[in-house]
Amino acid sequence: MIEIQRLSIFALSQVLAGKNLDHALTEARKAAQGVLSDHQRASLQDCAYGVLRFKTELELVLAPLFQRGEPEMAARLLLMVAAYQLLHTRTAPHAVVSHAVETAGALGLTAARGFVNGVLRNLLRQKEVLIADAHESLEGRYSHPDWWITRLQQDHPTHWEALLQQAQQRPPMTLRVNRRFNSVAQYQARLQGVGLASRPVGQEGLVLETPQAVTQLPGFEQGAVSVQDAGAQWAAHLMGLHSGQRILDACAAPGGKTAHMLERGNGLEGLLALDIEPGRVKKMQADLQRLHLTAEVRCADAVRTDLWWDGRPFDRILLDVPCSGSGVVRRHPDIKWLRREEDIPALAQRQLNLLTQLWPTLKKGGRLVYATCSLFQEENGAVIQRFLEGTEGVKEGTLRQNNEMMQKMDETGSVPRWEKGQLLPDDIHDGFFYAVLQKF
Known part of the structure; x- marks a missing residue:
């Protein structure tokens, strides 16, 4: 457990400095002393994800126990990792405390060993009161930034609390x-x-x-x-694929939706998949090879149509735009702490630019499916509304029509809950937004 606590601190310090959690965990595994077992790798991931999932709660629970002032970063992260293990896992409390003391020594925090021991033992004695106090605030109860909670309250006045509760759960596989x-x-x-x-x-x-x-x-x-998440699997269904069609997946990486369309679309004339990040393009190509699927995959900025489009219109376009990721935060809890409120308007403008630039590449009678993994209205319905107001020859499929179509397509009766194109997260689906736009 000492090595897991040490590596968790390594990963978390990188995330709090602005690095993506997946990248931070990759670096942490490289820094391991020896080869990690499957169990150790799973424990490391659980600790890093868990601390970020419950970050504000853990901070508020620990704060009253810092009677001599807040400790330095390494000690604070160690205490958060140990507090997560004590409050949210079944690990034996005595093992968590004793190993945390040893981990402090391994980190060179020898003088803090007694402090770590005292804080964690006090946490065990007072945890019910400390948790209750932490949960007095919405930030402490749901471990989300205040601005994020406010947006959900405004955009989803009926479901905001359920959305926050879902975001604190472990995601299904x-x-x-x-x-x-x-x-x-x-x-x-x-x-x-x-x-x-x-x-x-x-x-x-x-x-x-x-x-x-x-x-x-x-x-x-x-x-x-x-x-692939069940909510993400709806994208290929909404495309209305038929043989002979020419398809564009405009922001394709990591390629799950690209592969799904190819698996479903026997007889497609061709599929062009674009992404702006070279590393993600390589991963997408490797996954298509694993699946024995063929597509034209190019590293390109979809908005710069002058650099990649050959002038032949597409029958179908999937535009899965870069977004806040607020609908998949239970899978990526680092998003809560890396995303800033001022990012959202910039993302919304980027999304509108992509729509506007790609629309001329769609043939008349063709269909564009706009998708995000966001719960924020500014990135979803508001973008579509701005596009509809500024564009001629476009018709949006109605929610009623989409729901009827989905009911027919789903063979298991597990149709998710939709509100104006918004797929709300539940025990099976992540949060997505879809809009089906027809060109006439």
């Missing part, structure tokens, strides 16, 4: 079955054969009862299955 290789029922039987329970969701999805490393999924390396 959902698979997308490649039906070119096997049916959902067949792959579910394969999972059962290796002791993994699952339940169907949507047309190609299976939700695992217990998350697993992809190495444990039968046929993963051979392309039988991919990991």
Whole structure:
């Protein structure tokens, strides 16, 4: 546990300095003393994710115990990691405390060992009162920035509290079955054969009862299955794919939606997938190769159509725009602390620019699906409204029509809750926004 606590502090310090959590964890694993076991890797991820998920609560619980003033950063992070383990895991309390004291020594905080021991023992004695006090504020109860909570209250006055509660849960692990290789029922039987329970969701999805490393999924390396949230799987369905169509996936990485369209769209004339980040393009190409799928993948800024478009219009465009990620924060809790309120207007303008620049590349009678993984109205309905007001020859599909279509498409009865194009997070789906725009 000492090594896990040390590496968690390493990763968290990088996140608080502005680094993405996934990158920080990669660097932390490289800094490990020896090779980490699967259990250690899972424990490291759980600690880093857990501290960021409950960050404000942990800070408020610990603050009254700092009678001599707030400790230096390393000691504070160590106490937050240990507090997370004490309050939100089943790890034996005596082990957490004793190992935290040893970790302090390993970090060169020898003088702080007694302080760490005293704070954690007081936390155990007073935890009920400390937690109750921390939860007096909305920030402490839900561990989200105040501006974020205010936006959810304004944008979702009926559901804001449920959205915050969902964001504090561990996300489900959902698979997308490649039906070119096997049916959902067949792959579910394969999972059962290796002791993994699952339940169907949507047309190609299976939700695992217990998350697993992809190495444990039968046929993963051979392309039988991919990991993709059930909410993200709606994008390919909304595209209305048919043989002979020419498709653009404008902001494609990491490529899950690209692959899903190719798996579903037998007879497509061609699919062009763009992304601006070279590293993500390489990962997308590798995943398409794993799935035995072919697309034209290019590293390009979708908004600069003069640099990549050949003038041939597309039948379908998927525009999954860069966004705040507020609908997937339970998967990426670092987003809460890396995103700033002033980022949202800039993102919304970027989203509108992408829509405006890509619209001329769509043929008449074609369809553009606008998608975000955001819950903020400024990035969703407000962008669509601005686009509709400034553009001729466009018609938006109505919510009623979309819901009827989704009811017909979903074979499991697990149609998510939608509000004006907003897919609200639940136990199965992350939060997404979709708008279907038709050109006439």
